Amino acid sequence: MHVLSAQCPEFVEVFTGLRPRQFQRLVKAVQRAGGRALDPGRPGRPWSLSLKDRVLLVAVYCRTNLSMPQLAPLFGISTAAVGRIIKRHGPLMTLAPARHRPGSDDVLVVDGTLVPTRDRSVAASSKNHRYSTNVQVLIKAETKLVLAVGRPMPGNHNDCIAFADSGIKAACGNATVIADGGYRGTGLLIPHRRQAGQERLEPWKEEHNASHRRVRARVEHVFARMKNWKILRDCRLKGDGVYWAVSGVARMHNLALAGWPVVRAGNRPAVV
Known part of the structure; x- marks a missing residue:
């Protein structure tokens, strides 16, 4: 029964x-x-x-x-x-591949999140004081839909290294990709930084950083929603299980988000 x-x-x-x-x-x-x-x-x-x-x-x-x-x-x-x-x-x-490769008119946001896991082969002691894996997630800034999930990397890897090694870079296409300051040297759009000896940024750079933060915050909103699926708070799966767990949650997140009133005809997601 x-x-x-x-x-x-x-x-x-x-x-x-x-x-x-x-x-x-x-x-x-x-x-x-x-x-x-x-x-x-x-x-x-x-x-x-x-x-x-x-x-x-x-x-x-x-x-x-x-x-x-x-x-x-x-x-x-x-x-x-x-x-x-x-x-x-x-x-x-797991999340289906996007039907269309992102073009130059698309604005995407990428960031990494730490997923605690028991599998030491894909995890390392991380800044959350647990053995975790660094998972890179790429979203569309306009809709907050997840476009791709990278392969899990040890949690002590910097985001710039995980971006290159996890396979997420290939999913960016020709789009404009926004990221935080941890992605220096990747060619992504990151905030302006003060130079040595510079007390403060120029006003126009401060304005750019403020608008940059507002857009980049959308990926944090996605992480908060995805972690309502509690497997991402303590994943007991091993091997590829960590990847399919994050990718499967991303697919369910997309399905749930596609039912919101903000997604209308003419602004419909490519794939969920």
Whole structure:
């Protein structure tokens, strides 16, 4: 007997952060990505839950960060079955590549966030006093939609190094990319800095920095919303699990944001 089921719309919104229609789009995306491997008629061991409930389980796992033994009784299955579902379906929820490469008219914002993780192979002792990984996130400044997520780098890496090594640089295209002062030498648009012996910046540079901060703050808003999915506060996954967790949360963030009134026809996101 299920305690949680996708057949109850009120459970979907409470436990995933997505409205039922947005959740249905996520299910369709997982079905497309999984292909024949998710077909109920495929040979082999049948799944213990329907596809909707399996996607719900992974979304609940990301949203609540409950352990597998805690999730098992909520869905009426074994702990081992929960582990198999998360391992198979989690990577299918990752952010889809953008259909169009960013052009010169686009304004993007990039920044890194620290995701605490138990996997020491992708983590290092970081300034948050925990073993964490540095994940670079690229957003569109106009809509706050996530365009790309970089591969996790050890948390003691500077943002300028993580930007180059995580693969996020390739997703920037020809767009104007705004970043903070930690990205010196990358060619991105960063704030003006005082030179040696200079007491204060010139007024026009102060104005530029003020407008720069207002735009750059949007990526911090995105991080705050993404970390409502509590798996990003303490990720227990290993290896590629950290990447798919951040990328999957980015996809759900985009789906949730696309339902806001601020996104209208004519200003519609490219991909969620």
